[in-house]
Amino acid sequence: MPARLHTLWRVTKEQERARAKRRYERQQANLVRQEAERKRNAQVAAVVVALLAVIGGFILLAGKLGKDDKSAGASSSSTSAAPASLAAGCTAPPAVPNTEGKLSAPSADEVSAVTGKTVVAQLETNCGTIELTLDGAKAPKTVASFVQLAQVGYWKDAPCHRLTVQGIFVLQCGDPTGGGSGNPGYGYGIENPPADGTYPRGTVAMARTDDPNSNGGQYFIVYKDSDLPTDGGGYSIFGTVTAGMDIVDKIAAGGVGTDGVAPALPISTLSVTTETKG
Structure with missing residues (x-):
């Protein structure tokens, strides 16, 4: 090969290699840029997801606080939103106060009275x-x-939270929390339980654990003659219904609500007054 042609061929090959190198470098640069863009997009997506989660959390928290505020406001009002159905002659029950008692048991003098x-x-x-x-x-x-409890207004707006319609026929009341686990802050023993476990219609007795x-x-x-277990000592009978049994009857006639516990037709105690006779 003539020297000039050899030189030209060498130059051409070097140029091709240079061009190939530049192409490769551009390709690598593109790959690096694409990878950087991919990572950046992934980071942006992660940030967006995190922000959405935070925003969602704030929305959920705001919703909960809103419900709490609404409930608190309703508890100070005389009534809450009307339920789907009411017994004849009933008005919409007030919001459940959801309060726990922090009282002490009556003193010996108060019992003596x-x-x-x-x-x-x-x-x-x-x-x-x-x-x-x-x-x-x-x-x-x-x-x-x-x-x-009547004197301190413990039962103000407390719902009757339980109705039983099979075997035992009772309407249970007296829990301001509305959930069945509230108490006034104290407890005491059983008094006057029937030995045979018979509780006639109109009987008023204490519920307990x-x-x-x-x-x-x-x-x-x-509201209907019932036989309750005597195991554990029975339940304290302390009174009878002498007027208004028709109210209990119509609540009982409505049956149990969708939760399977509370009466379908709501009833709440607005206030209780007592008078001691001689």
């Missing part, structure tokens, strides 16, 4: 007045506790 005496209690409900006659001779501690000393603020009204 009702011992051997009759106490008449007026339960003002959103469905009318239910009158109870309480027996201070047979259940003085229970009656003294009932009088105390398995602990025989857990009588507190929850009570039940028997």
Whole structure:
């Protein structure tokens, strides 16, 4: 090969290699740029997802606070939004106060004040007045506790949170939390339980847990003769319904609501007053 041609060929090959190198470098640069863009997009996406999660959390929190505020506001009002159905003669029940008691059991003097005496209690409900006659001779501690809770307004706006319609027929009331676990802050033992476990219609007795000393603020009204277990000591009978049993009957006739526990036709205690007789 002539020297000049050899030189030209060498130059051409070097130029081609240079061009190939430049192409390769451009390709690599493009790959690097694309990878950087991919990473940047991934980072942006991650940031967006994180922001959405934070925003969603704020929205959820705001929603919860809004519900709490609404509930708190409603509890100070006389009524809440009307439920789907009400028993005849009933008004919409107030919002559940959802309060826990922080009281002490009645003193010996307070128990003595009702011992051997009759106490008449007026339960003002959103469905009318239910009158109870309480027996201070047979259940003085229970009656003294009932009088105390009435005087401090413990049951204001408290719903009757439980209705039983099979085997045992009772309407259970007296829990300001509305959930069935509230108490006034104290408990006491069983008084005047029927030995045979028979609770006639119109009986007013205390509800409790398995602990025989857990009588507190929850009570039940028997709307149909019932037999309750005597294991553990039975339940304290402390009074009878002497007026307004028709109100209990129409609530019971409505059956149980969708939760399977509370009455379908709501009833709440607006206030309770008591008068001790000689």
